Amino acid sequence: MEGWKSHVRARLFQRDCTQKDPLSGIFNTLSKLAHQLDLRDTLWDEVQRPSSEGDVGLTVDHRELYLQLRESEHITEKLSQTVSDLTTVMYLKDAELQYCHSQVSRYRKEAVTQAREANLLQASLSEFEFALASQSKELAALRLEQRELKEGLAAAWREKEELLERWMDEKKEEAERVNRHNDTQERWHRFTRRLNKHHRREMLRPGEQTNSWTTGRPTTEPATTIQSKTSNSLK
Known part of the structure; x- marks a missing residue:
């Protein structure tokens, strides 16, 4: 009993997994049975009708066989149409599958190309980061040098x-020394000029010259007078 329950539970679980709607299989089976019933009713009506040759009808066994034959023909036609439809769908699916394979191949190539580009970009990024770090160090050194x-x-x-x-x-100070020197020189020049002028004046006095000629000896008075005047001028 437990084995049967497990089997039923497994079948129900499989049905729930394979079907989106658990009751869709029941509805499909019911639709098929209703279609077969309509077909049998139609064919039964055809069998019940008298033939064009005036026969009263067929026996029950013949009618049943004829009904089965017509059902088989109808089913065969339907299966042929289904096979044709499935073949068409298969070709479409095959073409779609080939297209999907081509798309997958193209996307794979694009992925490989993008991976290579990503690697190149990563390498470039690493180089730029290294260059940025180097330039940052150089900038810091230049700023330090600029500050110095x-x-x-x-x-x-x-x-x-x-x-x-x-x-x-x-x-x-040099200008002051030059000015003092110039002042000294100017004072000395003035003193020299006065001294020369005084000397000439003393030399030109007539009375003193006459006395010196009559006595026969030079007089010392002008020299004494000149020395006293020179001392007064330097003071």
Whole structure:
């Protein structure tokens, strides 16, 4: 009993798996039986009708055989049509299958091509990433060098300003020394001119020249006077 239940359960499970609708098989069988019943009714009516030759009719066995023959012919025609339809469908499915195979082959080739392109793009991406990392390092080094150069430039400007200030101070001191030297030279020239002028004036006094000629000895008074005036001028 349990084996029979398992068998029925397995058959029902198989039917549910193979059919979307569990009752579709029953409806199909019922439709076929109804069609066969209609066919038998039609053929039975044909058998019941008298023939064109005036025969009263066929016996029951003959009618049954004739009915079976007509059913067989109808079934044969239907099977032939079904075979023809299935052949057409098979050709269509074969063409569709070939098309699907060609599509699969094309998609496989495209997949291989895209995989190669993906590998190339991945390699290019790796190269770009390496180049970006290298350029980032170079940029950092250049920025560091730029900062050092800016600091050096600022120090050079400060040193330049300091040197310029020292140079200006030295030039100022030198100008002051030159001015003092020029003032000294000017004062010395003025003193020399006054001294020469005074000397000429003393030399041109007539009374002093007469006394020196009459006594027969030079006078020392002009020299003493000149020395005293020179001392006063330097003071």
